[in-house]
Amino acid sequence: MAGQFIVRSLLLATLALSSTLADTAKATTTSKTDDYQHQREQFVQQMVTKHNFARDQVEELLTQAQRNEAILEAIARPWEAKPWFQYYPIFLTEKRLAAGLKFWHEHQDTLARAEQHYGVPAEIIVAIIGVETFYGGYLGNYLVLDALYTLGFHYPPRSKFFRSELEQYLLLTQEEKLPATELKGSYAGAMGYGQFISSSYRHYAVDFDGDNVRDLLNNPVDAIGSVANYFAKHGWKTNQPVAVQLGTEDSFEKFVSKGLKPDQSIAELQQMGLKLPTELASDYQAKVFSFELEQGHEYWLGFTNFYVITRYNHSPLYAMAVYQFSQQLQQAKQSQQ
Template identity: 65%
Template sequence: MRALIKAALLIGLSFPLTNVFAMPSVADAETQTQVDQFVSMMVEKHQFDPDFIQQTLDSANKNQTILDAIAKPWEAKPWHQYYPIFLTDKRLAKGVKFWQEHKVTLQRAEKETGVPAQIIVAIIGVETFYGTYKGKYPVLDALYTLGFHYPPRAKFFKSELAEYFLLTREEGFPMTEVKGSYAGAMGWGQFISSSYRHYAIDFDGDGVRDLLNNPVDAIGSVANYFKRHGWIPNEPIAFKAKVINQDAKVDDLISKSLKYQHTWQELADAGIEIEKNITIQPNQSVKLLSFEQAEFTEYWVGLPNFYTITRYNHSPLYAMAVFQFSQQLQQAMETQ
């Protein structure tokens, strides 16, 4: 080996010696195979030019910061550490101002979809602080990184990468320039590519579905998303609850699944109680929710509209933060 290296030096090879003996790693080979399969799929299924797909992917960068971020999502925090991130006086003041500035648009969205203004305003406030923080990562880099270098959810993010190619082709976006969250969500309401394609609407009538820079389109699109995911107009979202039966097997009533598996009658029979002046129909589908405070556990009963909020972000913590923020917004507007 030493003789070979010495010979290489003597004949004056122009490339680094590390390249003489470098072999592609198994991981690199697997990634390239996946990229090749993705290119073929986009060509066969969506009629893209293979050179365009390959060149675009070649320009994408694997970002370790993105991998670090998805490994430690905010939703992994306990409730008492999570909600102070969003329920702040600063966000509330900004939300009231946003509501006042877009009052007519919000009234129209509520009338057309049945989704209350406070929910729409809460979502945009929680997601981007009203357009202030729309994300710093190139969406292409985020989806490439997670699609080809994050095995736990590679299938999902490859699908979103395909949706992003389709979205930018349809909307004429500069593919390498759009920025968003570490998960590839973008715009005022942080829509992922598939949601953008399926639920974004042109709410100001200018012929463009612009969720990146247009708060009017964002308002209409958030409302449309909730309507399409089953929002029930004029129905409650959740009620605070308590366990009155000390023998109640609360853990058996709480599941990690977001789907509702109990009726109100079942919870009531098990020793769960809400305020006396509130009525829930016995056969109403509900979910018992628990939220970890610093020194105790807080319980809530979620109704179908709470489930709808989790369609936007699959986390009960997120849904509760949006719900409670929407209540703060509504109360603040009523005192204006």
């Protein structure tokens, strides 16, 4: 009898726990649904009152947008989470170098004009477009509307940012007369040769061929001018260095600090005991970065221009890959002359 009582008690406790868990799951689902409906209504109302969109138009676009699980999976495993020794081989390849030299040759006059006008070196522009899309070869296969909808309403860590980008996207497609339900890009909603997000497209894209259209999706000339403009607007310093390699000695580790923005002058770093491999202006702002190798670390000194590259993608790995690729391009170009 005692055994039966214990079994029955355990069964009842299990049923009660199951019921509680089911109620909790139901409440959580209901809460998430309520949050989604609230955020969606807020977004619709914002587009109507702030930007004079028709409510039916916004509702229809959101109805057509689809939540895409592949996008949520992709943003959870970015390439920039890799260590440097696994990251750089993705971009520093002979195939990309050959494609970059071909692109440089085909658009030599445009690149020279962009460098003259904006002060950004041609090799940096070519490197960016090569790293981003392999010169238009990989523009992205995700519908931009789906990407921004998915991340804006179903990715809590950065939902506010991506809802803002969805707002910018609807404004962009209206201003540039682009089909909002058809454009494709990256899982984060970046588009075109230079992979501009919607806010960057609106603020930094330029009509560089004078046809009265800012076309970053199909026009490499506009893309070249727009990448150069983006860097110039973010503080590129003409004729100043990007980065200098320090070495692999562990003694450099003590100079590494958090963040991306250069926060010490060369003079200050030297006073702290940093040994430089070359002479540099004492007033340059700089920061020491560490890059993980298979064994040990490689240390570099990044300057303001290195920081400017991180405005394109907030990762020192990305900035270093772009810089090293730009140097490969420059050296290969010079050897061809």
